[in-house]
Amino acid sequence: MDNLSIEDRSPDNPTLEPGLYIVATPIGNLGDMTRRAVEVLGAVAAIACEDTRVTGKLMAHLGIRKPLRRYDDHADVSARDALIAQMRTEPVALVSDAGTPLISDPGYRLVRAAQAEGIMVTSLPGPSALITALTLAGLPTDRFLFGGFLPGKDKARGDVLRELAGVPATLVFYDTGPRLADTLDAMAELLPRREIAVARELTKLFEECRRGSASELAAHYREHPPRGEIVVLAGPQGEAPKPDEAAIDAALYEALARLPVAKAAKEVARATGLDRKDLYVRALALQSDPA
The missing domain is CATH 1.10.10 (Arc Repressor Mutant, subunit A)
Incomplete structure (x- = not known):
């Protein structure tokens, strides 16, 4: 690593080749920002992000001043085209509000478009709620399936759980506090032979990972409603008791x-x-x- 400071790494003094740099950001603890990620964000010409307010706070914490370009699920084609045009001559970073971009966050269309144009695309490894929860939950990790966010409506959520019920692997979903108890109730009905884990406040002061049956966890979280985004994991299907x-x-x-x-x-x-x-x-x- 050379001795250039963040301030030295500017479009006027480029150290990165033009292209798209996918940069993971902390899911909670700001100390999880990697040194390489900080260097890259300090060297790019612009940063594409979901919410400029959220990313602006992180940049202020890091002491980095860069133009922030809004790019989320509602961004139109013109926003993507503008970023592609800039990437042809300058380095541009893509971040999400927290964690690794594209994992249940916008970005894959931007990556495909950049690759189709022959633009260099690289990804910097870093924080991910999915991987953090898997390593913390105490459930088998040799095979897992990530199901993203479960639908909020009962029927749609049930359809997804029925579809995945027979998958011989740990199932991983993102969820929100207000929907958690309903999700666990559905799992109690449709995934009755799977051990469940709920991971929340990951990397933060009050980090929690609670494991048990879906019905036990549903009762707990109805009594203690959680906040924020949550990872729900369902271990592989266990042996059913043999009927007499x-x-x-x-x-x-x-x-x-x-x-x-x-x-x-x-x-x-x-x-x-x-x-x-x-x-x-x-x-x-x-x-x-x-x-």
Whole structure:
């Protein structure tokens, strides 16, 4: 690393080649800003950001003065084109309000457009609520699926959880305080065999990661409503308790009253996780020798 100060790294004294620099910013603790990120933000010609007020506070803390260009989900094509035009001759940074840009934040269209124009694009690693929560939750991390923000409406949220219920991995979602208890209620119903973790206030003074069943956590957070953005994690699906023989027979009898043997066995297999062929044999026996 050379000895240029932040003030020295200006468009009049460039040290970066033209292009797009994706820069992660702190999710809470400002001490998590990397030295490289500070250097790059001090060297670019402009910074594209979601909210100029939020990014302005961070820049003031870092002692960096750069033009801030608003770029969020509501930005039109002309805003993107203006940034692309500037990147052809100058370095431009992209930041989000917190964490790594593009992770449930705007930016991928800007990246694609820059790459399509042959503009250099690079990304600086740094803070991410997703990765921080995964490492903190105490759930398996060898396979995980990030589902972004769950929908706020009950039906849409339920549809997403049903779609992902069978994925053999830890599921990770972003959520907000006012919606958390409803999300956990839905998980209790649709992901009953998954251990849940709720991570909040990450990297801050009152950081918390609470783990348990979805119903337990829903009750806790209804009594203690949280604020801010939250990460909710659902561990891989656990083993379902094996039904006893009397319960299996009762389920088969009920299904046989409505369905042919093969379909009855299939329905009970889906509900219990037991082998369909074994259930078919048992259903035949029950049908020929009813209780």
